[in-house]
Amino acid sequence: MPGPAAVEPGPSVGSLVRDTGLSLAAGERAAGAPVRWVHITELPDPTPWLSGGELVLTTGIQLRSAREQRAFVRRLAKHGLAGLGFGIGFDHATLPEALVTEARKLEFPLFEVPYRMPFIAITERAFTQIVNAGYETLRRGAEIHRRMERLVLEERGLDEVVRALATATGGAVCVLDPRGDTIASSAPWRAFPDDALAELRAQVAGQSSSGAEATSTFEPDHAALRGRALALPVATRGGQVPQAWL
Structure with a gap:
C-alpha cells in the first residue's frame, strides 16, 4: 500500500518545511496531513474565518504573553488547522517557549520562519503544489476506486478497507453503527478531535432515527470537521435504512 508521500493530494506541513529548508519544532507525527490553503494572520483568533486544513503563518505581534501563546495554539489545533509557521525577528527573537510546549503537547505542527524568509516564499510554493x-x-x-473494489472482492475485511481508504485520502475515516458507536476506524496522521467525534456520534444517532431523512449524506456540524468531512449512509442493497455510516 502506498505511503503518505504517494497519496497526498497536495503539500503537507512536513513537505513545505523540508522544501524551504526549515525544520519542525513540534508535531512531527501530524505533519503529513495535507495543507488545504495557507493563511497569513496577526489576529489572536483567526478561526472564525478559517474552515480547517489551513497552514497559518504569523509573526505573533498579538501574542505577547505565555497564556496568549498557549491559547492560540489550542484554538488552531481544536479548529483542525494543518499547522503554524511562526515568523521571528519582529516581536519575537525566537520561537516562544510556551508556544513550542503547547504545540508539542497537542502534537500540532509548528515551525520557525526566519526573518530572512518572506512568507510569500512559503505561500507561492504551497499554492503551486495545490493547483x-x-x-x-x-x-x-479512479485508482482508489479500483483498490477498494479489489479489497472487497478479496474479502480482506472492513478494517483493511477503512485503513486503505484513510491512507489513500490522507484523512481520518471511521465507520459508525446507527447508534453512533465505532465499528472500524483509521487515522494514519491525525485522529478526529474527541469533542468532534462525540458530536458526530450524536448526529449519526439523530439521523438514523429520523425516518426518511436517514438516507441523506450530511456534513458534520463541528467546526473541526465542517467543510472537510462528510457522513455517508451505508445501506444494504435495496434497503432504505442505513446499517452504518462512513
Missing part, C-alpha cells in the same frame, strides 16, 4: 495537485486528485480517484 498542480488538482489533476492528480482526479487521477487518484
Whole structure:
C-alpha cells in the first residue's frame, strides 16, 4: 500500500518545511496531513474565518504573553488547522517557549520562519503544489476506486478497507453503527478531535432515527470537521435504512 508521500493530494506541513529548508519544532507525527490553503494572520483568533486544513503563518505581534501563546495554539489545533509557521525577528527573537510546549503537547505542527524568509516564499510554493495537485486528485480517484473494489472482492475485511481508504485520502475515516458507536476506524496522521467525534456520534444517532431523512449524506456540524468531512449512509442493497455510516 502506498505511503503518505504517494497519496497526498497536495503539500503537507512536513513537505513545505523540508522544501524551504526549515525544520519542525513540534508535531512531527501530524505533519503529513495535507495543507488545504495557507493563511497569513496577526489576529489572536483567526478561526472564525478559517474552515480547517489551513497552514497559518504569523509573526505573533498579538501574542505577547505565555497564556496568549498557549491559547492560540489550542484554538488552531481544536479548529483542525494543518499547522503554524511562526515568523521571528519582529516581536519575537525566537520561537516562544510556551508556544513550542503547547504545540508539542497537542502534537500540532509548528515551525520557525526566519526573518530572512518572506512568507510569500512559503505561500507561492504551497499554492503551486495545490493547483498542480488538482489533476492528480482526479487521477487518484479512479485508482482508489479500483483498490477498494479489489479489497472487497478479496474479502480482506472492513478494517483493511477503512485503513486503505484513510491512507489513500490522507484523512481520518471511521465507520459508525446507527447508534453512533465505532465499528472500524483509521487515522494514519491525525485522529478526529474527541469533542468532534462525540458530536458526530450524536448526529449519526439523530439521523438514523429520523425516518426518511436517514438516507441523506450530511456534513458534520463541528467546526473541526465542517467543510472537510462528510457522513455517508451505508445501506444494504435495496434497503432504505442505513446499517452504518462512513
